[in-house]
Amino acid sequence: MRAMVLEKPGSRLRLIEKPDPVPGPGQVLVNVSACGVCRTDLHVVDGDLTEPKLPIIPGHEIVGTIGATGYGVDHFKPGDRIGIPWLGHTCGHCAFCESGAENLCDEPGFTGYQIDGGYAEMAVADARFCFPLPGEKSAAELAPLLCAGLIGYRSLVMAGAESKRLGIYGFGAAAHIVAQVARYQQREIYAFTSPGDAAAQQFAIDLGAVWAGDSDQAAPVELDAAIIFAPVGPLVPAALKAVRKGGIVVCGGIHMSAIPSFPYAILWGERVLRSVANLTRQDAIDFLALAPKVPVQTQVETFPLQQANAALQALRNGKLTGAAVLIP
Numbered sequence: 001m002r003a004m005v006l007e008k009p010g011s012r013l014r015l016i017e018k019p020d021p022v023p024g025p026g027q028v029l030v031n032v033s034a035c036g037v038c039r040t041d042l043h044v045v046d047g048d049l050t051e052p053k054l055p056i057i058p059g060h061e062i063v064g065t066i067g068a069t070g071y072g073v074d075h076f077k078p079g080d081r082i083g084i085p086w087l088g089h090t091c092g093h094c095a096f097c098e099s100g101a102e103n104l105c106d107e108p109g110f111t112g113y114q115i116d117g118g119y120a121e122m123a124v125a126d127a128r129f130c131f132p133l134p135g136e137k138s139a140a141e142l143a144p145l146l147c148a149g150l151i152g153y154r155s156l157v158m159a160g161a162e163s164k165r166l167g168i169y170g171f172g173a174a175a176h177i178v179a180q181v182a183r184y185q186q187r188e189i190y191a192f193t194s195p196g197d198a199a200a201q202q203f204a205i206d207l208g209a210v211w212a213g214d215s216d217q218a219a220p221v222e223l224d225a226a227i228i229f230a231p232v233g234p235l236v237p238a239a240l241k242a243v244r245k246g247g248i249v250v251c252g253g254i255h256m257s258a259i260p261s262f263p264y265a266i267l268w269g270e271r272v273l274r275s276v277a278n279l280t281r282q283d284a285i286d287f288l289a290l291a292p293k294v295p296v297q298t299q300v301e302t303f304p305l306q307q308a309n310a311a312l313q314a315l316r317n318g319k320l321t322g323a324a325v326l327i328p
């Protein structure tokens with residue numbers, strides 16, 4: 001099969017031919033139809049995340065059809081369309097796994113980070129961490145749901161069910177999905193983008209935001225909660241200033257630049273600052289059931305597999321509206 005491989009952080013992905021993978025016990029072999037490009041992939045490629053298996057095939061928003069099943073897989077069969085997300089393995093016995101917080105597992109394996117991912121024609125995955133994706137939508141449209149959607153949804157849940165006025169900082173792939181879910185839940189969206197990014201602000205308004213502006217502007221109203229998707233530490237004090245007493249600020253990214261020091265007064269008043277890490281399988285079950293009801297419509301820009309470096313560069317430069325998706 002053809003695959004785009006990272007051999008060394010900080011270098012470009014290289015197109016290589018390698019033997020087709022074989023599913024082991026409990027695994028499925030998937031013929032990849034589409035794989036989304038997530039900001040986390042950039043953090044892996046750039047070396048911000050320091051524990052990749054090397055060489056590694058990135059990509060953890062995989063949509064494909066099952067080509068073969070390994071021993072013991074009985075709930076999927078060849079031809080089924082499934083999705084493979086970031087959470088690729090958990091130990092099942094640590095305190096986190098046992099308490100329903102498998103997203104925090106002590107010995108996890110992540111797709112496209114420690115487990116070869118979807119920037120390839122084929123992938124193998126632990127069947128217990130794959131999800132059926134029935135329906136009419138194209139694979140490219142579904143791919144961003146597998147991480148931008150899932151992590152975005154977990155971030156939205158953490159922002160609090162009662163939070164009506166919701167700020168979103170960074171209006172990329174995750175935000176464009178979260179905004180649709182939040183609107184469906186009758187929330188008001190206030191979108192903050194890089195200063196002067198008129199295209200992203202218009203995109204937010206088109207998706208139903210009641211207000212869109214620059215991230216260095218004050219919010220037009222006091223917010224109940226805010227989610228930060230942009231990997232920009234100074235947005236943390238900005239968001240804390242924008243939320244009311246008791247408000248919640250959720251950091252949805254896996255990596256962020258340093259957070260500058262800030263006066264205690266902007267945290268005082270029982271404001272809550274928290275991160276969201278990874279996902280649980282229950283998050284995936286919940287979100288994939290909800291998405292068709294909204295219904296979530298993703299905006300994607302497709303790239304051929306061999307142009308993965310160009311797709312990553314477009315994401316790095318903020319040149320995408322919506323989500324990039326690779327098609328093998």
Ligand SMILES: [Zn+2]
Pocket residue numbers: 090091092093094095096097102104105106107
């Ligand atoms: Zn565990």
Ligand SMILES: [Zn+2]
Pocket residue numbers: 038039040041060086147148
């Ligand atoms: Zn991701």
